Amino acid sequence: MKKVSLMVLSIMFLGLMITPLAIAEKAEDNYKLYCFQCHGSKGNGGGINAASLSTAPRDHTSATEMKKLSDDNIFTAIKEGGAAVSKSTFMPPWKSILTDAEIKDMVKHLHGLCKC
């Protein structure tokens, strides 16, 4: 019995060692690494990829534009991609990188950018 418990504990420990632990990042840092490339360092849609996109990336600093979107809509767009909210397919689904909690933080971060 003791041997079995030891074996189970060992397997659990090994599992912990092998499973990559998802490390939660700050919304500001996630925005820099993942969003700057299209939405730009100012969040106004002026990223280095913007010129190659047939649909201009959303201007996160525009209160007029951002107020049109609900938090659920923004959350889904980030998690599932633009196509999930009938927007551009150039906006990919970020759920393989960002957790739900990180996406919720990102929605708050966007409200900070548009001051809305």
Add this chain to the structure above:
Amino acid sequence: MKSLKILISLIVFALFLSVGIGNSIAADGKAVVDSKKCGGCHKMQGPPDKTIADVLKRKAPDLFYAGSKFKEAWLVGFLQKPTMIRPAGTVYLNNIKMGEKKDEIGDVKPCASALSKDDAEAVTKYLMTLKEPTMKAGVIVDDTFSKAKAKVLFGQKEGCSGCHRDKADSGGTSCPTLYNAGERLNPDWIFDFLKNPQKYDPKIWMPRRELSDEDFMLLAKFIASMK
């Protein structure tokens, strides 16, 4: 019968010798990698970076799965004359000039350590020994596919050209160029990477797509055809 035995012995000996020589060249390549301090910029062994802070310290692409990723012939040429594969550098975020209206790519240069032909061949032999153990080989066995379907998937459904240059003068710049990917990349690796980029690089700015194996295969073959 005797001559057959001699022939078999010779073949076995030649195979043994060639494996020995191959290992020896790879060892020479490792020595070159060490002496040139390639590990100062490239990660030569896993695991990959797990935090954004670590990614931002990255100076050059990870090489600990180079043997799964690259084509041998391309590596030999590249190591003698490195070129820019990522228009905005290894980590684009470290190389952009942040403007009020728009950002621009700053000053980025290819690796300055060009190798001699002999060193490039030895280093290639060594790099080809660095494999991703979970990657399946022999998945892509032919190069037949519907180019029309692939173009729709690549350009419209998945928007790959938004971040990757699919032509020398068009496409995004935050990720590696793809218009010459077929010369550079092993098709099996393209397939494996597309299926789960985060397996190779948990914080890479290319998220995983939910596609069927058939569509991943189509994309991989299309990218592998870009030469």
